[in-house]
Amino acid sequence: MLVGVAQSASPLFARTVIRIQGRNLTLARGTAAFDIRFTHDGSERRFVVIRPEPALENAPILLMLHGNGGTAENQGNITNAADLVAAQGVWVVLPDALNGTWNGDPANPTGIDDVGFIADAIAILTDNFRADASRIYASGLSMGAFMAERFACERSDLIAATALVAGTITGGLSRACSPANPRPIMFMSGAADPIVPYNGGRIGVQSAPYAFDFWLSLLNCSASASVVTNLPDVANDATTVSLTQNSGCGSGGEVRLYTVNDGGHAWPGGWQYLPVPIIGRTSADIDATEEIWAFVSRYTNS
Secondary structure, eight states: OEEOOOEEOOTTSSEEEEEETTEEEEEETTEEEEEEEEEETTEEEEEEEEEESSOOSSOOEEEEEOOTTOOHHHHHHHTTHHHHHHHHOOEEEEEOOGGGOOOOOTTSOOSOOHHHHHHHHHHHHHHHSOOOTTOEEEEEETHHHHHHHHHHHHOTTTOSEEEEESOOOBHHHHHHOOOSSOOOEEEEEETTOSSSOTTOOSTTBOOHHHHHHHHHHHTTBOGGGOEEEEOOOOSOSSOEEEEEEEOOBTTSOOEEEEEEETOOSSOTTSOOOSOHHHHOOOOOSSOHHHHHHHHHTTOOOO
């Protein structure tokens, strides 16, 4: 295992751009970052850590998995992850996929053991950095969302809650998913997403309402307990957000679906990382990073 030298943000500026393995990462005041490399299943794997400066032990961990073709640093920038670290004291951990692609669909395997890689990363953090094993959370964007969901299906023993942005569930994963202890989960989907369509239609990918109902069943939730709320329209960006929420679950958990009306394949509150004609609009009515933390941090797996 190779641990990179931690680079700290300047105390003089609100933002500091550092470089890790030749890639830019934006830090907020009061944070630091480094990467860790290790061999898993015959391949060198890596993840980036953004932590408070100074570091505190027994910290919670929020995993953030990047989308197809992305990188750990890119995911940290799109989501403004360092702001969350500075505000909440959580460690954000950004794993890198091999060749930018996650093995998230059991029906279309790539042969890469990404579930094992993420489990090993968690073990490194809890064993060597004394992270709080009861407060490990998984999240992801697009393909990273599907990978986070697969991890929630197969290693529910290691995480306390999961959040997906611009991801639903594949048919292959829905057939294979049988977590020993289903954990709370939330979805955030753009109703005008051209890449992962809200109402399904892409081969092998189910709709957002289907994913919501699937997890209601896994968590033994009463469908009649679902409540729909229209969230405040605070930005003049042609999008609005509604929240479908169900906490009437026999497991004691919760399932949420944030529907971003007229929203695209994006991280709400984050960067418009590609032009609107390609991915659709990025809503500014909510901050996905803050919403995810407010949701997952309510839960532990102890």
